[in-house]
Amino acid sequence: MANYDVIVIGAGPGGYVCAIRCAQLGLKTAVVEGRDSLGGTCLNVGCIPSKALLHASHQLHEAEHNFAKMGLKGKSPSVDWKQMQAYKDEVIDGNTKGIEFLFKKNKIDWLKGWGSIPAAGQVKVGDELHEAKNIIIASGSEPSSLPGVEVDEKVVVTSTGALSLGKIPKKMVVIGAGVIGLELGSVYQRLGAEVTVIEFLDVITPGMDPEVQKTFQRILKKQGLKFVMGAAVQKTEATKTKAKVTYKLRKDDSEHVIDADAVLVATGRKPFSDGLGLEALGVEMTPRGQIKVGHDWQTNVPGIYAIGDVTEGPMLAHKAEDEGMAAAEQVAGKHGHVNYGVIPGVIYTWPEVANVGETEETLKEQGRAYKIGKFMFMGNGRAKANFAADGFVKILADKDTDRILGAHIIGPAAGDLIHEVCVAMEFGASAEDLALTCHAHPTYSEAVREAALACGAGPIHS
Numbered sequence: 001m002a003n004y005d006v007i008v009i010g011a012g013p014g015g016y017v018c019a020i021r022c023a024q025l026g027l028k029t030a031v032v033e034g035r036d037s038l039g040g041t042c043l044n045v046g047c048i049p050s051k052a053l054l055h056a057s058h059q060l061h062e063a064e065h066n067f068a069k070m071g072l073k074g075k076s077p078s079v080d081w082k083q084m085q086a087y088k089d090e091v092i093d094g095n096t097k098g099i100e101f102l103f104k105k106n107k108i109d110w111l112k113g114w115g116s117i118p119a120a121g122q123v124k125v126g127d128e129l130h131e132a133k134n135i136i137i138a139s140g141s142e143p144s145s146l147p148g149v150e151v152d153e154k155v156v157v158t159s160t161g162a163l164s165l166g167k168i169p170k171k172m173v174v175i176g177a178g179v180i181g182l183e184l185g186s187v188y189q190r191l192g193a194e195v196t197v198i199e200f201l202d203v204i205t206p207g208m209d210p211e212v213q214k215t216f217q218r219i220l221k222k223q224g225l226k227f228v229m230g231a232a233v234q235k236t237e238a239t240k241t242k243a244k245v246t247y248k249l250r251k252d253d254s255e256h257v258i259d260a261d262a263v264l265v266a267t268g269r270k271p272f273s274d275g276l277g278l279e280a281l282g283v284e285m286t287p288r289g290q291i292k293v294g295h296d297w298q299t300n301v302p303g304i305y306a307i308g309d310v311t312e313g314p315m316l317a318h319k320a321e322d323e324g325m326a327a328a329e330q331v332a333g334k335h336g337h338v339n340y341g342v343i344p345g346v347i348y349t350w351p352e353v354a355n356v357g358e359t360e361e362t363l364k365e366q367g368r369a370y371k372i373g374k375f376m377f378m379g380n381g382r383a384k385a386n387f388a389a390d391g392f393v394k395i396l397a398d399k400d401t402d403r404i405l406g407a408h409i410i411g412p413a414a415g416d417l418i419h420e421v422c423v424a425m426e427f428g429a430s431a432e433d434l435a436l437t438c439h440a441h442p443t444y445s446e447a448v449r450e451a452a453l454a455c456g457a458g459p460i461h462s
């Protein structure tokens, strides 16, 4: 039996970051992970592999649509799916091995296997029992199931199966126009599949700024994605190579059937805490199966903490990472903190979509007076040169104090641009502070400055 200051359960972005910070703070730390490689869903079957496929398929899209315009002539590249998969696997391998290196560097033990908590202060992995003063649960999430839809991870797949389909489908149905559905739907559409997205609501990416939703859907349609909106999927029937998807339109209850070679179920994820033994321990849960934690990420059982997707809040790797660092600080007797008001969200399609802070809807609900500064990428020289002028930056600021309350970006590098607004918000900046900051020319970030200018004196290039 080994004794630890901290045992972290789960080596996803929440868990591994937490473990590294614990070790840096001088705590003897181990991580329990049952997968063959570290990094959790994000590195193995989520964020990282999907970004590899998004990158590769975007390059193809550029070759097919923009190369000739720039005087780059010749046949467009053809897709070698096996090689693209090998590239993706190499990216995964490089990243997961990187975490192994960081564990060794920080003297963190990897306890291989699936862990359970027989009692506070104890973690069981296989037949071995380990003792720890603190246990931090970072067990993540798994895809939610949909009644009538049986996932086989070959024809009817979750995001996991969708990353390694046997071949590029001719026809693909995506259930759910959320982040996963649109990212992976984009990948296969660019690789040549006819992709139909079936969405229950009348809008895509629920919760996002309505102007962004509209622009985003228009751009995706222009790229070739088809949408069936306001439709509830009833069932799928699959053979070894094909599937039928039955859905009902909410407006008239009419039933429709659509054929596909692959069906991606992307209707959300749910917290994963199976086998940990939380019920026997009396750990308090929310009705949605999330572990309840206090401001210090401690559960109602002293010494047991939880972070990331298995707790409340957005299921985002970077939210989990921040909680991981903060929980480590707490366990080490310091003061960890996460500002939940400034957590960016990004969709890595082309163009990218990013947001942070309040939306107009949430501000209206709060009865707060706000102003809008908006700038179209059409007025940004760099975006025009790069065939990336579709989209805009929208900044919301307090009407009286000018303090930045939120930002919504659809356009090139939106996922990077959003961070200057995040930093500004962390410092309590006004839109004028951003507008008075010199931005290099020609950069996409000038569009952020122009949107900030639009909150006050007005933009220059529109």
Ligand code: NAI
Pocket (backbone or CB within 6 Å): 047, 146, 175, 176, 177, 178, 179, 180, 181, 183, 198, 199, 200, 201, 204, 205, 206, 231, 232, 233, 265, 266, 267, 268, 269, 314, 315, 316, 345, 346, 347, 348
């Ligand atoms: P989501 O919650 O983003 O979207 C699910 C969509 O499915 C919603 O639009 C919903 O209205 C629709 N839907 C639900 N039931 C339906 C039905 N029966 N028929 C048709 N449509 C239906 O969930 P998603 O895309 O699966 O992502 C899961 C989680 O993973 C999210 O919390 C997301 O934030 C996270 N994630 C984040 C990424 C990023 O930050 N880039 C990438 C991938 C996942």
